[in-house]
Every structure is written in structure tokens, then in C-alpha cells.
Amino acid sequence: MKKYKRHLITSALPYANGPLHIGHLAGVYVPSDIYTRYLRMKGEDVISICGSDEHGVPITLKARNEGVSPQEIVDRYHAINLKAFEDFGIAFDIYSRTSNDVHYETASEFFRTLYEKGEFTEKTTEQYYDEEAGCFLADRYIMGTCPHCGNENAYGDQCEKCGTSLSPNDLINPHSTISGSKPVLRETLHWYLPLDRYEPWLRQWILEDHKEWKTNVYGQCKSWIDQGLQPRAVSRDLDWGVPVPVEGAAGKVLYVWFDAPIGYISATKELTPEWEKYWKDPETRMIHFIGKDNIVFHCIIFPAMLRAEGSYILPDNVPANEFLNLENDKISTSRNWAVWLHEYLQDFPGKQDVLRYTLCSNAPETKDNDFTWKDFQARNNNELVAILGNFVNRTLVLTTNYYGGLVPELGVTLENDNEVLKEIGRIRENTSSSLDAFRFREALKEAMNLARLGNKYLADSEPWKVIKTDPVRVKTIMNIALQITANLTVILEPFLPFSMDKLRSWINIGKLPWDEAGRGDLLAPGHKVNAPGLLFEKIEDQEIERQVSRLEASRKANESASSKVMPSKDPVTFDEFTKVDIRTATILEAEKVPKTTKLLKLKIDTGIDVRTIVSGIAEYYDPQSIIGKQISIVANLEPRKIKGIESKGMILMAEDRDGKLVMVTPSEKVGNGSPIK
Numbered sequence: 001m002k003k004y005k006r007h008l009i010t011s012a013l014p015y016a017n018g019p020l021h022i023g024h025l026a027g028v029y030v031p032s033d034i035y036t037r038y039l040r041m042k043g044e045d046v047i048s049i050c051g052s053d054e055h056g057v058p059i060t061l062k063a064r065n066e067g068v069s070p071q072e073i074v075d076r077y078h079a080i081n082l083k084a085f086e087d088f089g090i091a092f093d094i095y096s097r098t099s100n101d102v103h104y105e106t107a108s109e110f111f112r113t114l115y116e117k118g119e120f121t122e123k124t125t126e127q128y129y130d131e132e133a134g135c136f137l138a139d140r141y142i143m144g145t146c147p148h149c150g151n152e153n154a155y156g157d158q159c160e161k162c163g164t165s166l167s168p169n170d171l172i173n174p175h176s177t178i179s180g181s182k183p184v185l186r187e188t189l190h191w192y193l194p195l196d197r198y199e200p201w202l203r204q205w206i207l208e209d210h211k212e213w214k215t216n217v218y219g220q221c222k223s224w225i226d227q228g229l230q231p232r233a234v235s236r237d238l239d240w241g242v243p244v245p246v247e248g249a250a251g252k253v254l255y256v257w258f259d260a261p262i263g264y265i266s267a268t269k270e271l272t273p274e275w276e277k278y279w280k281d282p283e284t285r286m287i288h289f290i291g292k293d294n295i296v297f298h299c300i301i302f303p304a305m306l307r308a309e310g311s312y313i314l315p316d317n318v319p320a321n322e323f324l325n326l327e328n329d330k331i332s333t334s335r336n337w338a339v340w341l342h343e344y345l346q347d348f349p350g351k352q353d354v355l356r357y358t359l360c361s362n363a364p365e366t367k368d369n370d371f372t373w374k375d376f377q378a379r380n381n382n383e384l385v386a387i388l389g390n391f392v393n394r395t396l397v398l399t400t401n402y403y404g405g406l407v408p409e410l411g412v413t414l415e416n417d418n419e420v421l422k423e424i425g426r427i428r429e430n431t432s433s434s435l436d437a438f439r440f441r442e443a444l445k446e447a448m449n450l451a452r453l454g455n456k457y458l459a460d461s462e463p464w465k466v467i468k469t470d471p472v473r474v475k476t477i478m479n480i481a482l483q484i485t486a487n488l489t490v491i492l493e494p495f496l497p498f499s500m501d502k503l504r505s506w507i508n509i510g511k512l513p514w515d516e517a518g519r520g521d522l523l524a525p526g527h528k529v530n531a532p533g534l535l536f537e538k539i540e541d542q543e544i545e546r547q548v549s550r551l552e553a554s555r556k557a558n559e560s561a562s563s564k565v566m567p568s569k570d571p572v573t574f575d576e577f578t579k580v581d582i583r584t585a586t587i588l589e590a591e592k593v594p595k596t597t598k599l600l601k602l603k604i605d606t607g608i609d610v611r612t613i614v615s616g617i618a619e620y621y622d623p624q625s626i627i628g629k630q631i632s633i634v635a636n637l638e639p640r641k642i643k644g645i646e647s648k649g650m651i652l653m654a655e656d657r658d659g660k661l662v663m664v665t666p667s668e669k670v671g672n673g674s675p676i677k
């Protein structure tokens with residue numbers, strides 16, 4: 001492999017319209033963080049870049065729905081995500097944002113360079129325009145009927161019911177979601193990046209020169225290229241984003257896919273005046289960490305942009321992950337089916353490493369994978385507590401008990417001792433080669449083998465028994481166990497930085513470089529170590545049950561939201577409607593009708609009179625609790641006998657999907673007998 005002078009690590013810019021969840025972490029940020037920490041420990045010159053992606057239509061839509069400005073939306077989520085990353089120990093050198101000035105300048109300049117070099121094509125097309133609102137409509141601002149499944153709420157880019165990709169012209173009866181009016185087609189000019197021109201070059205650069213890329217990444221690139229690349233618009237009509245910096249482009253901004261990756265460059269500029277050496281020197285190795293939904297942007301489109309500009313380097317690798325599911329269901333922000341990072345950090349304080357460990361052990365590296373709370377608990381209790389925590393604890397407790405915390409001399413070593421000492425070096429090598437190949441699960445498993453090795457070594461040599469017969473031998477055993485402990489702080493540091501910080505403080509050493517791992521003399525005889533605390537704690541069933549029931553609540557809420565609402569009844573005339581006399585009334589008395597389960601006999605003050613109504617609500621209301629409650633009734637329903645009681649009228653109830661009945665009560669108290677119309 002080529003030896004580079006420095007590394008530029010980028011991590012996909014999270015979209016600033018929602019908080020981060022475990023899918024983001026497993027796909028992008030945990031692996032990028034592990035890799036960055038590893039390179040730093042190897043003494044490499046490395047910078048790690050990230051920030052919020054703050055433009056695009058979903059942000060303007062969310063702002064409109066909440067009645068706030070897009071800036072308020074991005075400010076909110078930038079702050080939440082910045083803090084969550086910090087608290088979770090993701091070691092970016094900078095977490096910037098695409099709404100800041102440096103980015104506007106950088107993105108404009110990038111566009112102008114390509115524009116002046118003639119790298120864009122221009123095309124006038126017809127697009128939907130909302131005459132009432134006075135603006136062009138982005139795809140998501142147009143709704144209509146899906147031509148495939150008849151869903152009346154399909155968007156201009158996709159029908160979420162049948163999943164078909166659409167263009168706004170496909171929709172039947174399109175309407176604007178801004179004004180509700182029927183949009184008209186109007187001509188508009190846009191700039192395009194002619195990706196078709198780059199096809200032969202991309203074919204060579206990816207399919208021939210980068211066969212080492214992960215198979216899921218390589219395969220997706222190949223299929224895009226084989227399908228034939230099309231020119232792609234780099235601008236759109238929108239009032240939120242980086243304005244197109246040429247004349248006659250009023251009301252147009254850079255398309256978010258064009259401006260977002262330039263965010264990596266802007267963030268680097270913000271970080272260091274020496275940004276150009278990271279972006280323009282072929283001695284820099286650039287690596288993009290992303291999820292699979294971003295492969296086309298980072299492997300095809302952004303490289304084409306960089307090549308068109310001409311002065312930038314290209315990524316050397318793009319180790320994209322597949323998706324993480326949650327409890328066998330796709331993670332979804334809109335359905336609240338997620339484990340949110342900021343909530344996790346609140347619910348499990350001090351347990352960042354448990355989540356990092358679970359997400360890395362289970363990372364969706366080659367195919368989609370599943371996160372379950374049971375697995376999270378098992379990884380913690382059976383691996384972190386039972387293997388790593390247990391080994392460290394036994395070693396430090398025995399050292400404290402036998403030697404007052406002073407590292408004993410290494411005496412005569414036996415064959416088994418020498419094997420164990422050699423194995424430490426092998427584990428470092430194996431962990432390195434897995435990390436170098438972006439195989440993080442394998443790397444973590446290998447690194448944990450060092451704790452397994454230590455556990456087995458103690459179990460085999462039984463110092464707690466030997467101490468009675470051969471205390472000199474125990475000094476050697478404990479010396480080796482302590483050397484393994486010191487090596488753990490190096491090899492596990494990229495994966496479990498919080499716990500290794502703790503462990504280093506117990507054994508009184510600082511951070512060691514990666515290449516020091518493998519040595520059997522990291523702790524000198526006589527070096528003082530401290531009695532340990534708990535490295536990991538058992539996670540009890542009830543903590544897991546609380547998380548699972550929170551997800552269950554989301555599932556129920558989603559089911560009732562998606563359940564079918566009864567279709568509208570046939571129209572009635574206004575005259576027909578006014579024949580029904582609906583009034584407010586107050587319940588004076590309530591009792592169960594004997595020998596029935598559903599019926600309550602109610603005495604009601606209707607303002608007109610006091611009367612009896614029998615109502616089938618006994619399953620939902622306790623008689624005592626509804627006395628004095630104001631309700632709505634149909635006052636002129638013909639009286640009828642129910643269980644021998646004459647019922648004069650009917651109480652209005654709302655019936656939800658499960659058949660549950662809820663009283664319809666005026667939002668403020670009004671006089672009894674007030675007509676409802």
C-alpha cells in the first residue's frame with residue numbers, strides 16, 4: 001500500500017432536520033472515529049472533518065410545518081447533534097455547518113470556477129409554479145395522486161405508499177402544498193453537471209483502479225455506471241441555500257447535493273490555514289466515511305466535481321456501510337422508530353463505550369444488520385463485564401492484595417508465559433491489518449482477544465492457589481497479567497476510549513503510541529497501580545424492558561396513525577343537518593344498569609329539562625367519575641326503551657380505531673342547552 005504523508009478523514013454531514021440515532025452511528029461515525037483514533041495513535045498526520053448539512057427542501061418543509069424559519073430548524077439540530085457527538089466521544093477536529101459564511105464563499109467560488117471553465121450545461125425546462133405563492137415548487141412541495149397505486153397523497157418525487165419514484169409531471173391532479181392551488185408549468189433555466197461526460201473516466205478510476213473498495217461500494221458504483229450516467233441539475237428554484245453566483249440567477253440556489261460535500265472543504269478551511277495541503281497535495285490520503293445512501297454522491301458525483309475543478313485530490317477509499325435496523329424494523333425518524341443518541345446518553349450515563357462496543361460488534365459492514373436491546377445487554381454483561389472487566393478487576397485486586405499495588409518482578413518464564421507474551425504482538429498485528437482494511441468488527445473481536453487471553457492465562461495459572469505454595473512463581477504470573485492490562489489500554493483505545501481512560505488512571509500510565517503494544521515491559525517492576533473501580537456494570541433486565549416498552553409505544557402510535565379512517569358518508573343538505581338538535585348538557589347522576597356490562601343510566605340536565613339517557617359507555621367510564629361532566633347530546637332523537645328504561649336522546653361519543661369511546665365535551669364550560677351547530 002502506498003505510504004501517504006497525511007490523512008483527511010471526512011464523515012457524512014448529518015442532515016440538520018432531526019437528531020442523530022444509532023443507525024447514523026453504526027454506519028458512519030463509530031467506524032470513522034475508531035479509524036481516526038487509530039491513525040492518531042500511529043503518529044499519523046490526520047484531521048477528521050464533519051458538520052451539519054443545513055440546506056435542502058426537507059428543512060424548508062419542516063420549518064413551514066412548524067411555522068418557524070429554516071434557520072431556527074438548523075440551529076436547533078446543529079446544537080443537539082454537536083453536543084451529542086461531543087458527549088459520545090466522537091473525535092472530530094471540527095464540526096462545522098453549511099450555513100456559515102466560509103461555506104457560502106467556498107461553495108460559490110467552487111461553482112464559479114466550474115461555470116467559468118464551461119463545465120456546466122444549461123437547460124430550460126418546464127417546472128411547476130405556484131401562482132398564488134409566487135414561487136417554483138420543489139418536488140416535495142407538490143402532491144397529487146400516484147399513477148401506480150392511486151394514493152392521493154403522493155409527493156412529486158416519490159409515492160410513499162407504493163415506493164415508486166415519481167417526477168412531478170407523473171402526478172394526477174397535482175396541487176401545491178404551500179397554497180393548495182393547482183400549479184402551472186412555467187419555464188425555468190438551470191445548470192447541469194454533465195455526468196455522462198465523466199463516464200469513461202469513472203469507469204477507469206473506480207472499476208479498474210479501485211478494485212480494493214468494499215464490494216458493496218464497488219457493486220453500487222458499477223451498477224450506476226452501467227446504467228448510464230445522466231446530466232444532473234446543480235441548481236434549483238428555492239429561497240433557502242447558497243445563491244447561484246451568476247447573473248440572472250435570482251431566486252435560484254445551489255442544489256443541496258452540490259453544496260453539501262463542498263462543506264468538507266469549507267470545514268477544513270475553518271479548521272486550518274493549511275487546508276490546501278489536505279485537499280490539493282497528492283501525498284494526502286482522503287477517506288470518506290458514509291452510509292450506503294450516500295455512495296453515489298461520494299464515489300461518482302463529488303469526484304466528478306473535484307475533477308472538473310481540477311486542483312483537488314480524489315478519495316482513496318469510501319468505506320460505506322449498509323443500514324442498521326432496530327428490532328427487525330427499518331429505523332425511521334418520522335415513525336419515531338429509533339434509538340436517539342441524546343436520549344441514550346441521558347438514559348445510560350457514562351455508558352458511551354457500551355453503545356460503541358455493541359454498534360461496532362454488530363456493524364452493518366457488508367449487509368444490513370439488526371440492533372436489539374437484548375443483544376446490547378448480552379454484549380455488555382457477557383463480554384464487557386464478564387471478560388474485559390473481570391480480567392482487569394482480578395489483576396488489579398490481586399496486585400493490590402499481594403504486593404500493595406507495586407508491579408512485581410518478572411522471574412523465570414515458562415513456555416506458556418512466553419507464548420502469551422508473543423501472542424500480544426500477534427493480536428496487535430491482526431487488529432492493525434483488520435483496521436487497515438476497514439473491517440472494524442473483525443478488528444474489535446481481535447482486540448477483545450487480548451482480554452480473553454488474559455482471562456484464560458489467569459484461569460490456567462491460578463495465582464490464587466499457587467500463592468500458597470510458590471509465591472515467587474506468582475510474581476511472574478502477575479507481572480505478565482499486568483503487562484496484558486497495559487497493552488489493553490493501547491489496543492482497545494480506538495474502540496473504548498472512555499474505559500481505557502479509566503484503566504490508564506488505575507494503572508498510572510499515559511496514552512501510549514499504537515506501536516508500543518506487543519511489549520512485555522510496559523510496566524516496570526515497582527511501578528504503583530491503584531485498586532480498581534468498576535470498568536463496566538451489569539445492565540439489569542428492567543433497564544432493557546424500559547427501552548423495549550418505549551419502542552412498543554412508538555409501534556402502537558404508528559399503528560393507530562396508519563390505521564384506516566372510515567370513509568366519508570354520503571352528503572347531506574344543510575337543511576337535513578339542521579334537523580338534528582345537538583345541545584350541551586351536564587350529567588347529574590350516573591349508575592350501572594343492573595345485569596348489563598356496557599350500559600349506564602344517566603340523569604341529565606339538558607337546559608330544556610332533566611331527563612334520562614341510557615348510554616353504552618360503562619366499559620370506558622366509571623359512573624362516579626363522570627358526575628358533573630359537561631357533554632354533547634342529540635336532544636331530539638325519538639325516545640326508545642333500553643332494558644326497560646326509557647332513554648330520551650343520545651350522548652355524542654368519539655370512537656377510536658380500537659372501538660374505545662370518548663365523550664365529546666365543549667372545550668370551555670357553556671350553559672346547558674346551548675345549541676351545537
Ligand SMILES: [Zn+2]
Pocket residue numbers: 146147148149150151154159160161162163164
Ligand atoms: Zn403509489
